[in-house]
Amino acid sequence: MLHRSGFFVTFWQMSLYDINPPMLRYEQENSRLRLLSKQANDNIVAGRDVTINKARREKINSTLDALSKEMREHIITREFTIKRLQREKSHWFASVGGDRAEIATQVVQQCLQPRALMSPMDADYCTQMLKTLHSLGPPGFSTLMVYDKAFRILIVLLWILIYLTASRGRSFGRCLLFHSKRSS
Numbered sequence: 001m002l003h004r005s006g007f008f009v010t011f012w013q014m015s016l017y018d019i020n021p022p023m024l025r026y027e028q029e030n031s032r033l034r035l036l037s038k039q040a041n042d043n044i045v046a047g048r049d050v051t052i053n054k055a056r057r058e059k060i061n062s063t064l065d066a067l068s069k070e071m072r073e074h075i076i077t078r079e080f081t082i083k084r085l086q087r088e089k090s091h092w093f094a095s096v097g098g099d100r101a102e103i104a105t106q107v108v109q110q111c112l113q114p115r116a117l118m119s120p121m122d123a124d125y126c127t128q129m130l131k132t133l134h135s136l137g138p139p140g141f142s143t144l145m146v147y148d149k150a151f152r153i154l155i156v157l158l159w160i161l162i163y164l165t166a167s168r169g170r171s172f173g174r175c176l177l178f179h180s181k182r183s184s
Contacts, residue, residue, distance in 0.1 A: 011111045014125075018078065026070075092138050100140055
């Protein structure tokens with residue numbers, strides 16, 4: 001059972017920033033702030049609103065320093081996380097017994113599908129985690145099988161959404177509700 005493995009815990013405790021901090025966005029914001037700081041400095045040199053522009057430049061530079069520090073912390077966290085994942089990967093799927101199809105099914109059902117539906121950021125996390133898993137290559141994990149299982153579920157869901165009339169949808173929903181009450 002995957003929910004008893006270290007992978008399950010690792011997957012659910014991490015965030016997108018642990019494996020893929022938004023470096024491009026940090027660089028863009030740093031460039032923008034440096035430009036604003038230069039503009040404020042040029043205004044000081046030109047003698048325009050010196051007091052206001054000095055305060056503005058200080059605030060911008062303070063924000064720039066804090067942002068740079070935060071970016072470095074994200075880089076360090078990512079490096080630490082990747083090293084940790086490298087160490088742990090050989091133990092993740094041992095409880096499933098190396099059955100690649102079963103591992104793929106459980107990863108999709110217990111991790112990807114529920115988390116991807118939580119929010120857009122969680123969906124991005126799932127995508128990045130799949131890329132990370134693929135590059136790490138844990139024993140027993142098949143990226144292709146995971147995508148196959150995920151797309152099969154998607155096709156079924158699309159079929160249900162497209163082909164059900166409103167009346168059939170309500171009936172199907174009642175069936176699911178009854179089943180969920182029986183399972184509880």
